[in-house]
Amino acid sequence: MKAKHLLALAALSTLIPGAVLxxxxxxxxxxxxxxxxxxxxxxxxxxxxxxxxxxxxxxxxxxxxxxxxxxxxxxxxxxxxxxxxxxxxxxxxxxxxxxxxxxxxxxxxxxxxxxxxxxxxxxxxxxxxxxxxxxxxxxxxxxxxxPYTLHLRAAQPKVMADLKDMKIRSSSRLTTRLLSALGASPVGMPVTQMSEALSKGVIEATMLPWEVVPAMKVHELTKFSAEFGGDHTLTTxxxxxxxxxxxxxxxxxxxxxxxxxxxxxxxxxxxxxxxxxxDAASRAATLKNGNTIYQIPAEETAKWKKTASTVNDEWVKEMSAKGVDGNKLLAEANALVDHYADKK
CATH class of the missing domain: 3.40.190.170 (Bacterial extracellular solute-binding protein, family 7)
Structure with missing residues (x-):
């Protein structure tokens, strides 16, 4: 009986356009x-x-x-x-x-x-x-x-020397290298482990874009957030x-x-x-929580940028060791970023 029904449906589908789903x-x-x-x-x-x-x-x-x-x-x-x-x-x-x-x-x-x-x-x-x-x-x-902002439990670093040995959560290999170059002690972990690490003091700070802050309760676990001015982001x-x-x-x-x-x-x-x-809503929620948001001055950021250039040099050397022209790739990436930034 079942076979007959299937044959009937098949026949019907040939007669009625669209009958087959x-x-x-x-x-x-x-x-x-x-x-x-x-x-x-x-x-x-x-x-x-x-x-x-x-x-x-x-x-x-x-x-x-x-x-x-x-x-x-x-x-x-x-x-x-x-x-x-x-x-x-x-x-x-x-x-x-x-x-x-x-x-x-x-x-x-x-x-x-x-x-x-x-x-x-x-x-x-x-x-x-x-x-x-x-x-x-x-x-x-x-x-x-x-842009990644530095969110801190208790400290309020204003110059690069203030980061010395500070345990800061890192989300990637190059962010780890950046934090090391700046004198901090990076702790690599996915965002899913970050809140617990902050609450227990395993880390003293985290690098994070604003939009993630409320969902991970970072504004409730930190007191300060340091932003960096300029056309380029410190890290992402x-x-x-x-x-x-x-x-x-x-x-x-x-x-x-x-x-x-x-x-x-x-x-x-x-x-x-x-x-x-x-981003704006998350930043506002952080301020509403009573946290302090402050900016690292441009002249100080310039010092961080100069120190961080060693990370770029190391990446280029790694690419060269793999037989890849790192300088060419770096120049191409910079050119693309500038190209699209100019098309606002």
């Missing part, structure tokens, strides 16, 4: 922050909503925030490569050594206005690291967040939103078009802009 896809989207964080509410959820709308409901997301698929943030790249997740948002800095060329954008005083620098990062990746560092992955967006981390390449390749052409329309240079800038919109 178009393919539907469910994407498992994983990331590392809580569902209250701007990265979830202003980026991941709206992006999934856009896919659903533009595909007439044929693309749906199952979102797994805060590592709900298991594992640690450092394992997100493996999860998407292995198909445990279809799409992930993560930081290359959580897997040191796997993105040595892409991390040029994490060098001290490299990036400028974040949306322009995010466009620059996308172009750089497409030209230089797509086939190597992103093998097995289909990039959807690459971006940099807002690259962020990537990537899809399992086999999953992307398996999609029908019309659904690939929907994904493509929500990927690329402008999507990278859009993500950065979505997170940027949370």
């Amino acid at each position: 178009a393919q539907e896809v469910v994407l498992k989207v994983a990331h590392f922050v809580p569902p209250t964080a701007p990265g979830h509410t202003k980026f991941i959820a709206p992006w999934c909503d856009k896919l659903a709308s533009e595909s007439a409901g044929r693309i749906k997301c199952q979102i797994y925030p805060a590592m709900q698929l298991g594992g640690t943030p450092a394992q997100l790249l493996s999860q998407v490569r292995d198909g445990v997740a279809d799409v992930v948002w993560t930081l290359p800095g959580y897997t040191p050594g796997r993105f040595p060329v892409t991390e040029v954008f994490e060098l001290p005083f490299m990036t400028r206005e974040q949306e322009g620098s995010s466009r620059a990062l996308w172009d750089f990746v497409q030209k230089n690291t797509l086939k190597s560092e992103f093998a097995g992955l289909h990039p959807l967006a690459t971006w940099v967040p807002g 981390t690259t962020m990537v939103f990537v899809m399992n390449k086999k999953k992307y390749d398996s999609l029908p052409a019309d659904l690939k078009k929907v994904i493509d329309a929500n990927s690329g240079r402008e999507t990278s800038a859009w993500v950065s802009g979505q997170l940027k919109s949370a």
Whole structure:
């Protein structure tokens, strides 16, 4: 009986156009922050909503925030490569050594206005690291967040010497080198471990963009926040939103078009802009909490920049040891950042 029904439906589908349902896809989207964080509410959820709308409901997301698929943030790249997740948002800095060329954008005083620098990062990746560092992955967006601010439990450093031996959380390999060059004692850890480390005094400070502060309760665990002026940011981390390449390749052409329309240079800038919109609110929440926000003077920042140049030199030497022209890549990254910054 069941077979007869199936044959009848098959026959009917040949007579009635559209009777066969178009393919539907469910994407498992994983990331590392809580569902209250701007990265979830202003980026991941709206992006999934856009896919659903533009595909007439044929693309749906199952979102797994805060590592709900298991594992640690450092394992997100493996999860998407292995198909445990279809799409992930993560930081290359959580897997040191796997993105040595892409991390040029994490060098001290490299990036400028974040949306322009995010466009620059996308172009750089497409030209230089797509086939190597992103093998097995289909990039959807690459971006940099807002300027990293130094958030401190009790101390209020105003000159570089005040950082000596201070235990400061670092989010990437190059941020670790920067903090070491400035005299601090960097402690590498993902953002998921940061709040507990602050509350227990394991670290005395953390480097973090404003938009993450309330979701991780950093403003409740610190008293001071030091900002750095100037056109270039003291430091930042690259962020990537990537899809399992086999999953992307398996999609029908019309659904690939929907994904493509929500990927690329402008999507990278859009993500950065979505997170940027949370910066002011997060900063205001910090002030409302009674914290002190202050600026490191330009003349003092210039001293930090001069000292930090050794990090750039070391990166260039590392690239040369790998047979890569580090100076050329550094110049190209700088040119792209300046190019997009001039197109505001």
